[in-house]
Amino acid sequence: MAATDLVKEAAAVGTDRRRPRRLRLAPYGFISPFYVVFIVFGLLPIVFTFILSFVDWDGIKEIRWVGISNYIHLFQDKTFLIALKNTALLILFTLPSQILLALIIAYILHMGLVRHKDFYQTLIFLPYITTPIAIGMLFSALFDWKYGLVNSVLTHLHLVADGIPWLQSPGYSKPLLAFILDWKYLGYTMVLLMAGMKTIPKDIYESAAIDGASMLDSFWRITLPLLKNIMTFVVITSIIGGFQIFEEPLLLYSSGASGDQGYGGPNQSALTIVMYLYQSAYKFYRWGYAAAIGYVLAFIILGCSLISMRLMSRRG
Amino acid sequence: MQITRAVRWPLTVVLLLLSLLTIFPFYWTFSLSTHSTEEIYSSMPFAPGSHLIDNFHKLVEGNWFVSGYVNSIFVAVLSTVLTVFFSAMTGYAFAKFRFRGEKVLFTFILATMMIPGQLGLVAFLWQVGHMGWMNTFYPLIVPAIANAFGVFWMKQYIEEAIPDEMLESARIDGCSELLLFLRMIIPVVLPATMSLGLIAFIGSWNNYLLPSVLLNDPGKYTLPLVINNLGTFYTRDYGTQFLGLVLGTLPLLILFIVTSRRLIDGIVAGAVKG
Numbered sequence: 001m002a003a004t005d006l007v008k009e010a011a012a013v014g015t016d017r018r019r020p021r022r023l024r025l026a027p028y029g030f031i032s033p034f035y036v037v038f039i040v041f042g043l044l045p046i047v048f049t050f051i052l053s054f055v056d057w058d059g060i061k062e063i064r065w066v067g068i069s070n071y072i073h074l075f076q077d078k079t080f081l082i083a084l085k086n087t088a089l090l091i092l093f094t095l096p097s098q099i100l101l102a103l104i105i106a107y108i109l110h111m112g113l114v115r116h117k118d119f120y121q122t123l124i125f126l127p128y129i130t131t132p133i134a135i136g137m138l139f140s141a142l143f144d145w146k147y148g149l150v151n152s153v154l155t156h157l158h159l160v161a162d163g164i165p166w167l168q169s170p171g172y173s174k175p176l177l178a179f180i181l182d183w184k185y186l187g188y189t190m191v192l193l194m195a196g197m198k199t200i201p202k203d204i205y206e207s208a209a210i211d212g213a214s215m216l217d218s219f220w221r222i223t224l225p226l227l228k229n230i231m232t233f234v235v236i237t238s239i240i241g242g243f244q245i246f247e248e249p250l251l252l253y254s255s256g257a258s259g260d261q262g263y264g265g266p267n268q269s270a271l272t273i274v275m276y277l278y279q280s281a282y283k284f285y286r287w288g289y290a291a292a293i294g295y296v297l298a299f300i301i302l303g304c305s306l307i308s309m310r311l312m313s314r315r316g
Numbered sequence: 317m318q319i320t321r322a323v324r325w326p327l328t329v330v331l332l333l334l335s336l337l338t339i340f341p342f343y344w345t346f347s348l349s350t351h352s353t354e355e356i357y358s359s360m361p362f363a364p365g366s367h368l369i370d371n372f373h374k375l376v377e378g379n380w381f382v383s384g385y386v387n388s389i390f391v392a393v394l395s396t397v398l399t400v401f402f403s404a405m406t407g408y409a410f411a412k413f414r415f416r417g418e419k420v421l422f423t424f425i426l427a428t429m430m431i432p433g434q435l436g437l438v439a440f441l442w443q444v445g446h447m448g449w450m451n452t453f454y455p456l457i458v459p460a461i462a463n464a465f466g467v468f469w470m471k472q473y474i475e476e477a478i479p480d481e482m483l484e485s486a487r488i489d490g491c492s493e494l495l496l497f498l499r500m501i502i503p504v505v506l507p508a509t510m511s512l513g514l515i516a517f518i519g520s521w522n523n524y525l526l527p528s529v530l531l532n533d534p535g536k537y538t539l540p541l542v543i544n545n546l547g548t549f550y551t552r553d554y555g556t557q558f559l560g561l562v563l564g565t566l567p568l569l570i571l572f573i574v575t576s577r578r579l580i581d582g583i584v585a586g587a588v589k590g
Contacts, residue, residue, distance in 0.1 A: 023413065026493035030409035031421065033402055038462035041455075042428065045436030045443055052439055105331070114328045122576045123335040126342065129568045131522040133540045134561050138341050141348070141360070141554075149344070149360045183338065188583070195584040244434055247524050251544070274434050281438055282529065291438045298435045305430070 052291035059285050070292035080293065082268055083276040084300075086174070090249075090272070091242035093178035094185075099234065101182070102189035107219060109190075110197040121194070125187030136251025139180050143167055167253065167261055170269035177249055177270060184248075189234055196230030197223060232312045236305050243301050246274035273297050342565075349559035356554045371559040375546075381560055383535055384542030388564075391453050391538055392520040395460035399516040400509045401502075402461045407470025408501055412483060422471075428464045441529060451533050456526060466512055469585065473508045474501070511582020514575060518568060539564045 053071070056064040074080050105124065109117045142149050143166035151163030166172050200223065208218050249270040253261040263279060264271030273293065281290035348356060351365040375381050409415075410422050444455045478501060486496050524540045531537055537545065543560040546553065572579060 022493060024415065027409040027413035027415045027418075029493070030405050030413075030497070034406040034425075034462050034467065035421075037402075037459060038428070038464075041440065041443075041459040042431075042436065042462060045438075045440035046431070048439030048443065049436050052442075105334070108327055108331065114324060114331055118577075120331050120335055121580070122573075124338050125576070125580060126572065127338055129518055129522075129572050130341075130565065131540050131561075132524050133544050134345065134565060136544075137557065137561060138345055141356075142341070142344070144360075147357055147360050149362070152360055183341075187338070191580050191584055240430070240432060244432055246434075251524075277434065277437070278525075278529075281441075287438060287442070294435050294438055298432050301432050302430075 049291045049294055052288050053295050055288040057287045059287055066288065070289050071296070073289070074292055074296060079268065079271070080273075080276060083264075083271045083273045086268075086270065087243055087245065087272045089174055090177055090181075090245060091239065093174050094181045095235070095238050095242065097178065098182045098186055098189055098238070099231075102186055102193055105186075106190045106193040106197060107223060110194050111215070121187070121191065125191060127184045127186075128188045130184065132247035132251055135180060135184065135248050136254065139176075140167060140252055143176065168266055170265070170267040173249075173265045173269040177245075177252065180248060180252070181245070185238075189238075192230055192234055193227065196227045200226045228312065232309060235308050235312065239304050239308060240301055243297060243304070244274050245272045246278065250275055342569075345558055345565075346562050349555060349562045351555050353554045353556075367555055368559070371553075371555045374553065374556045375559050375563070380534060380537070380542050380546075381563075384537050384539045385563075387453070387536060388521060388539040391456050392517050394453075395457045395520045396513050396516045398457065398460040399463045399466050400513045403463055403466030403470045403512060404474070404502065404505050404509060405497060406467045407472075408474050408478075408497060410467070410471045411474040412478065412480070425464045425467050429468070444530065449530075451531055451536055453536070455530055456520070456523070456538075460516065460520070463516065466516070469512055469582075470505065470508075472585070474505060477508065478504060510575065511578050511585070514571060514579045515582055517571070521568060 054065060054067060056066045056070075105120075108114060109120060114120070141147070143151075145151060145163050145165050145168055148163070148166070150166070151160075154160045155163060164172070166176055204222055205218055208222060213221065249265065249272055250263075253265040253270060254263075263283075264275060274297070277290050277293040277297070280286045280293060344362075347362065347364045348360075349371060350368040351361055352367045352370065355361055355365060355367070406425075410418065440455075444450055449455050482500065483496065486500055491499070522540065523538070524544075527538045527541055531541065534542075534545070539560075543557065543564055546557045546560055
């Protein structure tokens with residue numbers, strides 16, 4: 001490491017007369033493609049979107065400057081508030097259940113409480129690679145009211161007389177989506193937590209065991225507190241991802257055997273913020289309004305990330 | 317720590333049930349792909365049927381599926397190669413050079429990892445339209461050059477994997493900086509780029525949102541769009557649609573089974589170090 005620093009120092013200061021210029025300029029050459037592409041396709045759209053959020057524009061007519069009225073409308077817009085509530089509820093349904101389950105399984109596998117750890121890990125991780133299309137088609141077939149496997153099993157077992165309207169009733173939409181999202185991301189969360197557990201030295205557990213600590217004690221007193229960093233990472237990335245849920249609810253309610261449930265599911269109970277953003281731009285051609293939704297979303301995500309970071313660092 | 321059988325057996329049963337739950341949808345997708353639509357509508361069968369060949373013929377006869385496959389492979393392979401190559405190049409500069417603005421520029425990359433991907437969406441689409449890139453693969457491929465996660469990942473790896481002496485001796489031999497990167501760095505980091513490449517490939521292969529708004533010529537559709545539209549290309553044909561899903565997932569499934577350790581390690585490395 002010290003050698004690296006010396007070489008780097010020499011290059012930076014230019015003390016090495018034989019090749020200072022080359023070493024000074026080469027890194028800029030190496031990084032420039034990244035920054036050019038990032039500025040054009042990442043930064044510019046973000047700046048443009050900000051400007052767009054202050055205009056009224058349908059893509060054809062003249063652009064009209066409207067100040068902050070898009071933002072004001074947004075908070076009086078019932079549909080947006082529904083989407084905001086739905087998205088927040090979905091995160092609340094998904095995140096704690098997923099982390100709890102992932103934590104338990106990760107602990108079981110990490111401590112070697114069962115054999116064939118890699119086998120379980122691979123299987124549980126598998127859903128992570130599925131495409132959102134598969135999720136929409138598959139789960140709408142599984143939970144279809146008339147033809148679905150779940151209802152046919154339930155009626156055969158005489159647990160219910162008629163099929164449960166999983167996809168038709170607004171009350172089921174969030175638990176169902178939470179189940180689907182947990183199914184997809186459980187393995188991902190689990191391997192992250194397992195990696196965190198690997199960084200905890202084994203001898204801490206051993207000396208705790210000598211002091212008479214049970215498996216459960218070790219979990220509460222050692223594993224959990226020492227997982228704080230990775231847990232913060234999991235919570236924050238899940239919040240960032242959670243607020244952007246779009247494809248799963250969109251596709252779940254648009255490909256059922258018993259017919260479409262309409263955009264956003266029954267009574268818009270599965271309409272998320274990004275779904276509404278997309279709808280505003282592509283169905284209603286309100287580009288400025290869609291841009292404002294994008295910025296409000298970004299601020300919500302930033303706020304929630306900061307709050308959870310604060311909370312996580314205070315505890316323990 | 318002593319693990320008694322009284323603990324091990326119930327836990328094993330629980331984990332087996334859970335694994336069953338995670339893989340059952342995969343099995344069932346396959347099972348449905350071997351049935352005719354009438355069979356699916358009448359009973360949602362559990363066991364595989366006998367219509368696999370029929371469904372396959374129906375799937376490939378309209379050419380949409382084949383062209384979707386070719387398009388998806390083209391987009392996913394190119395964007396993966398770009399991500400891996402330019403992440404390695406940018407990461408190498410940050411790992412092995414000292415230059416003015418290095419800290420600021422790198423912090424900038426870390427900060428962009430926090431920005432929600434949807435933020436610039438509206439203007440991105442507008443911009444793509446103005447560049448005349450609507451209905452082309454460029455907007456799905458070119459942005460892969462700037463992958464912040466990839467740069468962060470490669471920087472970490474190169475810092476540890478490449479000794480400075482190696483670079484020094486190459487420089488003394490008069491090797492140019494670009495050749496040095498291409499001939500010496502790339503071969504050394506190639507195994508590590510596998511994990512990053514897999515993550516990038518999965519992301520591109522499964523991408524639905526962007527292609528669905530950028531591509532409107534069915535001949536340009538990528539696989540997820542084709543599968544989703546199978547019902548409108550033909551009459552709604554479930555067996556065929558599910559077969560499309562099976563064949564569309566197959567490359568990822570094979571890649572995952574062959575490299576699952578590596579893929580999982582790659583995903584983890586990005587998080588634990590960060």
